[in-house]
Amino acid sequence: MTAVTARETAVTSADIRKRGRLVFVATIIILCAWVLAPIYLLAINALSSPEQVNAFPKSFVPGFETDSIAFFMGFAGVARALFNSVLVAGITMALSIGLGAPAGYALSRFDFRGKDAFRIMVLMTRAFPLPLLALPLAVMFIRTGLDDTALGLALVHTTLALPFAVLITFSLFAGIPVELEEAAWTLGCTRLQAFYKVVLPLVLPGIAASAVFAFVISWNEVFAAAVLTIENRTLTAFLLQNINVSPMHLKFAGGAVLVVPALIFIFAVRKYLFAMWGIANR
Amino acid sequence: MAEISIRNVAKQFGDFTALHSVDLTVADQEFMVLLGASGCGKTTLLRIIAGLETPSRGEVWIGGKRVDHLPPRQRGIAMVFQNYAVFPHLTVFENIAFGLRMQKLPRAEVDRRVTRTAELMHIGQLLKRYSGQLSGGQRQRVAVARALAMEPDVILMDEPLSNLDALLRLEMRAELKGVLAESKTTTIYVTHDQVEAMSLADRIAVMDKGRIVQAERPIEVYRNPAARFVGSFIGNPPMNFLPAKKGANGSWRVAGVTFEGPRAEREEIAFAIRPEDLSPSEGGLPAEVRVVEPLGPHVLVTCDVEGHLFRAVLDSDIVLSRGDTVKLAPTPDRIRWFDPETEKSLQHHQ
Known part of the structure; x- marks a missing residue:
């Protein structure tokens, strides 16, 4: 009798823990998506040809066309x-x-x-x-x-x-x-x-x-x-x-040129930025 | 040759007086311990000698040279800090060599001195490590080796053992004493640990509220405290104090017992005796036993004598229990007397 109750309690608490974990993971995914999705879209469109940028439905794989970037960089x-x-x-x-x-x-x-x-x-x-x-x-x-x-x-x-x-x-x-x-x-x-x-x-x-x-x-x-x-x-x-x-594909190219260096820099010094804001990094 | 002479040194931090006009002379090669509770000014005094703090008043002389206007690097001192202050970005070798490189010594001489002091401190095998890879005790050894490698006239130590655990402290204490005696430097050592002070010092300067109360050999400080503070600070358990009322013919009455005492123009003075200078005997002070603590070789008995706390360290054979009354007789030549107002000893000759 007691053994059964104990097992049931164990099952319930494991269940709760599992659900809690699910919420935790979901939150993390949403937060990451919040930051990463725009960057991802920016990257895809910057690396696609003008046709692909304006096409619908969108492809989620970049065309690896550097024309937009090249054109943008050559822009007066x-x-x-x-x-x-x-x-x-x-x-x-x-x-x-x-x-x-x-x-x-x-x-x-x-x-x-x-x-x-x-x-x-x-x-x-x-x-x-x-x-x-x-x-x-x-x-x-x-x-x-x-x-x-x-x-x-x-x-x-x-x-x-x-x-x-x-x-x-x-x-x-x-x-x-x-x-x-x-x-x-x-x-x-x-x-x-x-x-x-x-x-x-x-x-x-x-x-x-x-x-x-x-x-x-x-x-x-x-x-x-x-x-x-x-x-x-x-x-x-x-x-x-x-x-x-400017046309759409140039906007994306310009955005990427702006965002990428900042991202790289911040990524390079992330450890120290964490330390500065008082977050333990060890 | 480095005699240290501190003349009339005072230090003020805003409204707070950390040191009141301190005078102290430390002989060449002497091991002087500054002992006191935290906040008594002992570290401030040490830092003034080191040149890390400027005195508000007074002079500091090292080796016949006035140094109080000189920066630390020109005073011929080396210092060991409480938290070791081992440079984390340098190896143990470079830490010990740091001061030697600043003196621009030839490479061979640097190598020789680093190796020798590292051997002396038993850290020869750690020379390539960084401080993050060392234990507390090893860091302490590096800090001492770094100071010794300078071959300074004076070594200043600020509670160097207080961050170590008890067993390591005991070991390092004995080692330090040996190493420093061999190095023939003058040492000033700051501590709040009376056992450390007693065991290391040639002389102890007991400090209280920014003043040096007594500066004498450890046994003198222990046996003949110059002031009531010294008796109550040094010794574990500390000295017992009881009020003494003036009796007939220059005698004094303490808890109903008459003692020969000093001549004093007062109606009441303080009677003092160390706990180990008491033995059960008829005609002793009547004491009611409160707590009995067997300590192995002795038994520590905490009693009540006319409402005053009174401790005795007695032979472990004795059988006592709470509520018993025991007569405790002081060894006559170990009794000390203190003036209740000035708190100074009444027979101290200094």
């Missing part, structure tokens, strides 16, 4: 826009790390008045909607001659990327015990020597990751790029301007 202005994108993102990356890393180091190592306020202010800069700033910025840039230049746009992108650079490098440096530096000092190092002999090798992978992150922020940014540049458009702004009047 694309190469230049791509170059501008890389240039702006490169300057943004250099400025964000150049300014952000020292700030992160200072936050992690020194106690100074207004430290907490500073940290909050750094985050608060992200609370300003860019559209609100764009017009005054455009006016100011025209006055100072920064309008329509890579440097001008990179400055705006730096303000977007800098808070992340500061907070990410802060947590990187905070993760290095101060005793390591102190030990280096007692072993004959100056402050600077201790920094580049002990701290830098330990944080370099993380710094590289946050640099790539800054690069991607700039690469993906479209609003400021569209408002502040006319001749020297970045790829995003260029696409925004031209894509509405």
Whole structure:
């Protein structure tokens, strides 16, 4: 009697566990599909010939035609826009790390008045909607001659990327015990020597990751790029301007060219991004 | 030759005074232990000597040279940290060689010193490993080897054994003592562990609330505490204290028993005796037994003497149980007296 009941209970709980697992797996599939399906469609269409793109029903296997991509890359202005994108993102990356890393180091190592306020202010800069700033910025840039230049746009992108650079490098440096530096000092190092002999090798992978992150922020940014540049458009702004009047297959090709580098970069540094957001990666 | 002299050193962190005007001289090749509870200022003092902290006031002299304005690298010191501070991106070899390379020593000399100190610390077989591949005890050995390889005049150690488990700590303690005695350096060692302090030190400087209360040989500190704090901090179980009322002819009455005591212009002073200096005897202090704990060689008896907690370590032959009354007589030359207000010893000669 009791044995039977026990078996029944066992069966029921196993059943519940099984159902729970089903829900879990289904959720994961939906979440993955949410992200992957658009990327997949983008990839298929970018790699298909114009006929296949416009055909119905759609094939789920790409035609592996590079005509669209080739045509897109050969389209007047694309190469230049791509170059501008890389240039702006490169300057943004250099400025964000150049300014952000020292700030992160200072936050992690020194106690100074207004430290907490500073940290909050750094985050608060992200609370300003860019559209609100764009017009005054455009006016100011025209006055100072920064309008329509890579440097001008990179400055705006730096303000977007800098808070992340500061907070990410802060947590990187905070993760290095101060005793390591102190030990280096007692072993004959100056402050600077201790920094580049002990701290830098330990944080370099993380710094590289946050640099790539800054690069991607700039690469993906479209609003400021569209408002502040006319001749020297970045790829995003260029696409925004031209894509509405382009045929379907070119839209897909342009989208793929934008998405793929960002995806590759983020994938390359995913481990550090997880670490930065406080998710255990070990 | 490296005598360390700390003169009138004080340290303030905002409103908090970590050190009040500390004076201490450590002789060449002496092993000095700074002992105290956490927050007593012992680590701050060590860090001031190392140059990792600047004193608010006072001077630090090492080997006849004033160093308090110098950065750590120019003080001729090496330091061992509580969390080891072994560089994770370098091998054990490179960790030990780190300071030597900073001095730009020739390669052969670096190799020789690294090998020798690694052998000394029994980590010769680990030289190619990284710190992530080492146990806590091995990391500690690397940290000590790294300090010894510098052949410094002074080694500063900040609770180096406190992160090790109990058995390993015992082993490393004996080893450290041997190695440091051989290396002929002056050592300042910070700990909160009185057993560590007693076993390692040539002299113990007991610290309390940012002051050095007593700095003497371990047995002196144990036998003749300069202040009530020292008696209650050192010794396990610690010293017993009872109030003593002034009697006739310079005698003092403690729990109904009369003792010869010091001359003092006070109506009440504190009587003190270590638990192991008591034996059951007629005419002793009347104690009511509360707890009996057999410890093997001895039995620890916790009693009540006129409402005061009183512990005795007695011979294990004795048969006692809760509620018994026992007369505990102190060994006369081990009785100590303390001033209740200044808390200082009443016969200490320093």
